[in-house]
Amino acid sequence: MTTPPRKPASYARRSAPATDAATAERVRIARGWLHTAHFLTSAPQLEHLPPFTLPEIAFVGRSNAGKSTAINTLTQQTRLAFASKTPGRTQHINLFGVGKQKLDDAVLADLPGYGYAAVPKEAKLRWQRVMGNYLMTRENLRGVVLMCDPRHGLTELDDILLDVIRPRVEQGLKFLVLLTKADKLTRSDGAKALSIARLQAGGGEVKLFSALKLQGVDEAAELLWHWAHPHDEETEP
Secondary structure (H helix, E strand, C coil): CCCCCCCCHHHHHHHHHHHHHHHHHHHHHHHHHHCCCEEEEEECCHHHCCCCCCCEEEEEEECCCCHHHHHHHHHCCCCCCCCCCCCCCCCCEEEEEECHHHCCCEEEEECCCECCCCCCHHHHHHHHHHHHHHHHHCCCEEEEEEEECCCCCCCHHHHHHHHHHHHHHHCCCEEEEEECCHHHCCHHHHHHHHHHHHHHHCCCEEEECECCCCECHHHHHHHHHHHHCCCCCCCCC
């Protein structure tokens, strides 16, 4: 029996670095783009937000899920997204412009954390209406990033949010679950959390994320870049 010819060892050595270099370049572009994020405006109600035509990516999640830390880590800034000392008290949508050379080509929307027990019921209901209206009707919304502490998993409130955006996801809205604080999990617990979240996410992407160890940062940054530039993925911002 004749043995099929093997590819020379030099072939593998040439191919892998080329792929790694291409990935590194995409990550460099994506992270450099996110680093340009800057404050645009803040509004307590949907009708107070300017009607941007730029693609918008919203960050949502329960209070204490690590949302502000994740945004600051992705943008390589320390206080772009401000975490209130009293979780759940900040009830505004904060918008940040993103784009090289001071020319914004996308918007990041930081929605206040939900589910904090100390917030009065009336405030909770009002904010639920604001957030629901935003997620269902914001015309330029292109993607949603849901922050979740994997030690607690997706909660009932997270499931409600998923139900709200599901019709838009079916129409093409991008969706990502970031399992924050992944550094607090063992490898086996992390794999288990991923499997469970993928079942609950219903088609959205799920990634482990750690601001402390920078786990998942490059992958998330590259994904957000693609969401904002679906027709221009090969062009440097």
